[in-house]
Amino acid sequence: MPRLLILQSVWGLDKCPGFDVWNDLEAALQAVVDAGFDGAGTNLVRKERTAITSRFMNERGLPWEAQVLARDADELARFADEAAALSAHHLNVQIAGPLDRVADAVRLVEEMEWVREQAGLPIFYETHRARLTQDLPFFLRLLDAMPDLPLTADLCHYVVAGEWDLPIDGAKHAAIDRVLRRARAFHGRVATAHQVQAPIGGHHQPWLDLFLGWWRQGFDHWRASAQHGDTLSFMVELGPPPYAVTDSQGRELTDRWEEAKRLKDMVRALWA
Numbered sequence: 001m002p003r004l005l006i007l008q009s010v011w012g013l014d015k016c017p018g019f020d021v022w023n024d025l026e027a028a029l030q031a032v033v034d035a036g037f038d039g040a041g042t043n044l045v046r047k048e049r050t051a052i053t054s055r056f057m058n059e060r061g062l063p064w065e066a067q068v069l070a071r072d073a074d075e076l077a078r079f080a081d082e083a084a085a086l087s088a089h090h091l092n093v094q095i096a097g098p099l100d101r102v103a104d105a106v107r108l109v110e111e112m113e114w115v116r117e118q119a120g121l122p123i124f125y126e127t128h129r130a131r132l133t134q135d136l137p138f139f140l141r142l143l144d145a146m147p148d149l150p151l152t153a154d155l156c157h158y159v160v161a162g163e164w165d166l167p168i169d170g171a172k173h174a175a176i177d178r179v180l181r182r183a184r185a186f187h188g189r190v191a192t193a194h195q196v197q198a199p200i201g202g203h204h205q206p207w208l209d210l211f212l213g214w215w216r217q218g219f220d221h222w223r224a225s226a227q228h229g230d231t232l233s234f235m236v237e238l239g240p241p242p243y244a245v246t247d248s249q250g251r252e253l254t255d256r257w258e259e260a261k262r263l264k265d266m267v268r269a270l271w272a
Helices: 025-032 047-059 072-086 100-117 136-145 157-162 169-182 203-223 256-271
Strands: 003-009 039-043 063-070 090-096 123-126 151-154 181-190 231-236
Touching: 003 256, 025 047, 039 047, 047 063, 063 072, 072 090, 072 100, 090 100, 090 181, 100 123, 100 136, 123 151, 123 181, 136 169, 151 169, 157 169, 169 181, 169 203, 181 203, 203 231, 203 256, 231 256
Parallel strands: 003 039, 003 231, 039 063, 063 090, 090 123, 151 181, 181 231
Antiparallel strands: none
16 A cells, blocks of 8 residues: 655754764664654765765665755756665755746756656655745746646745745645645645744644645645555655754754654654
8 A cells, every 4th residue: 555654854963962963874864763764865965974874774675865956957867867876765856946937947847857757766846945946826837837747845935935824825725735736755844934944833833733734635635646555755854053943042942853753743643
């Protein structure tokens, strides 16, 4: 039957108390596995981290997500070959941008799509700020032209970039639903209108409820067409400062690792 894979971002362990991903990444990865995560994710440009993460996960038969920023099809092809050779579960691509004209975006993505269709592993395009996908109305026009793009849904960027406030109106929910219908992977954190990564729960509970509802909606869409043996990945991606909120001394206001584990459990309960 289709399965959910919950991954932990290696970047999300940077500057995290109790972890030293610069000098002892293997110990950090072991803690991730021991905490019940199914795997991890790391950026291919960090060569040492990628070598350690890929070896650690591959030796244990566990999935890992490769991440890149690609500027054109040739660059994507090189990254795709590298990720496939390292046996990544899939390649997560942020497309450089933004661009001014939808027609230019379509031409760029059409070239990348040719690479994706020939690649030796699944490739998904991440929705992210400061990238081709930054502006949601612009991106929806791109989806009008290319409705079958496989996406990694990182929805927090649209909330904070658009300064969306609660309650979210029907038009915004409909726009997010279009993204969710093409989601083939997820990156997860909770955002607000002014903060890309908010503490989980407390007075942010309405925002947590919003994101849990969207993620469940995306899971339902994916399951509707999933085949036996298919896997959907959800990477918990609670980043270090400035993503994490800090006090005047630079100390994080919450325990990021404990929140990551809580988010994992919430997402697994959603799936169940």
